[in-house]
Amino acid sequence: MRTYLIDDESNEIIVDLTRTKIHDYNLVEFDYQTIEDNKQTNKETIWVKKVSGQYFVSTDQKKWAKIPRQDLPSRMINVNTTYNIFRGYKPSGLGGADEGELLTKMPGKIVKIIAEVGQEVKKR
Secondary structure (H helix, E strand, C coil): CEEEEEECCCCEEEEEEEEEEEEECCEEEEEEEEEECCEEEEEEEEEEEEECCEEEEECCCCCCEEECCCCCCCEEEECCEEEEEEECCCCHHHCCCCCCCCCCCCCCCCCCCCCCCCCCCCCC
16 A cells, blocks of 8 residues: 655655564564655565554564554654655645646546547647
């Protein structure tokens, strides 16, 4: 699932979660990659472990670092930056569109143009 992390200055990090494996109720493995300019920039596997109500993260299952508890599902704090989290989509108002406007790249083709016989049709 694609996740967009956007800070207050509109800086954006795109993360694709590619695999989740639950080893037991206290240990979960995640494969993810970051995307920049439609190219994969980082691919990594991390493990998250819960011990006594605290969460720890590791990239090798040998060294574990405590991670801060994230109580708000729509915001994340990393060091001194707060990110808004958007799972699966990015609101159109954050991507250069006006508020309430929907902009998206949608594949498709024109199958019918409604015009009367003799009417001039122009390509735009």
